[in-house]
Amino acid sequence: MKRTIPIDSPAGAAVAAHAKPSPGFDQQVIAALATLRAAAAEFPDGIVQATSLGAEDMVITDLIARHELPIAIGMLDTGQLHDETVALVERTQRHYGLRIEIWRPDAAAARNFVATHGADAMRQSVELRHACCALRKLEPLARMLEGRQGWVTGVRREQSQQRKQASLHERDLQGRAKWNPLIDWTLGNVWHYIRLHGVPYNPLHDRHFPSIGCSPCTRAVAVGEDFRAGRWWWENDGVKECGLHVERLARSPEAKEFQQRDIGKQP
Numbered sequence: 001m002k003r004t005i006p007i008d009s010p011a012g013a014a015v016a017a018h019a020k021p022s023p024g025f026d027q028q029v030i031a032a033l034a035t036l037r038a039a040a041a042e043f044p045d046g047i048v049q050a051t052s053l054g055a056e057d058m059v060i061t062d063l064i065a066r067h068e069l070p071i072a073i074g075m076l077d078t079g080q081l082h083d084e085t086v087a088l089v090e091r092t093q094r095h096y097g098l099r100i101e102i103w104r105p106d107a108a109a110a111r112n113f114v115a116t117h118g119a120d121a122m123r124q125s126v127e128l129r130h131a132c133c134a135l136r137k138l139e140p141l142a143r144m145l146e147g148r149q150g151w152v153t154g155v156r157r158e159q160s161q162q163r164k165q166a167s168l169h170e171r172d173l174q175g176r177a178k179w180n181p182l183i184d185w186t187l188g189n190v191w192h193y194i195r196l197h198g199v200p201y202n203p204l205h206d207r208h209f210p211s212i213g214c215s216p217c218t219r220a221v222a223v224g225e226d227f228r229a230g231r232w233w234w235e236n237d238g239v240k241e242c243g244l245h246v247e248r249l250a251r252s253p254e255a256k257e258f259q260q261r262d263i264g265k266q267p
């Protein structure tokens with residue numbers, strides 16, 4: 001497929017392109033809020049939103065902040081994020097007057113990994129890519145979730161083939177509750193909500209990054225390409241996941257090695 005990435009990308013381009021509400025928009029907002037309220041009521045002070053600061057996660061953060069729900073907000077700073085993503089952390093904190101927990105990989109482990117395999121390890125093999133995701137994402141996520149009873153994500157079924165199997169309420173590998181309040185939302189509804197409420201968002205979305213991960217592993221997508229086509233685009237197996245939401249990858253030997261390490265807590 002020939003990739004044609006539109007070159008004009010003014011601020012607000014993503015809102016202009018995607019904000020198209022479907023008829024059930026209001027009910028979906030009510031349902032998402034009800035899910036968050038029920039989760040918070042079931043486990044008061046025991047759950048966290050694991051945010052990538054992508055568009056869906058910003059909608060969830062807005063619902064949590066707007067309705068003052070007792071749900072913590074945490075993000076994974078892999079050390080490989082785009083400057084725009086890092087800047088959005090502070091922008092979001094200021095906008096809502098809340099604190100976002102920042103969870104980072106073990107510094108020595110990250111240094112050793114790069115020293116052993118090189119800065120471009122993720123391009124050398126799928127195994128090394130999974131190992132990098134395990135080290136920089138899965139292990140810090142495990143610490144974020146330690147001692148918590150549940151977590152909230154922005155997964156939508158529409159996002160990919162793998163995510164079509166996701167449910168509103170799931171159990172993760174540890175049996176912890178996991179909620180995906182936007183599971184049935186369309187992209188149009190996500191962006192309509194962002195426009196309606198002036199939700200801050202990552203300017204990379206205006207530059208044709210529908211899904212935003214680490215800088216070396218994310219690129220803009222062309223017109224007509226899949227939502228997650230810009231993630232690990234050099235791989236052929238079609239599984240555009242790091243293991244946070246796909247159990248098969250989270251169970252990989254590389255992931256297990258890092259998940260089982262006994263590394264001290266950090267904020």
Ligand code: SF4
Pocket residue numbers: 078080122129130132133134136137213214215216217242
């Ligand atoms: S997305 Fe890329 S840089 Fe980020 S943790 Fe995974 S392999 Fe490493």
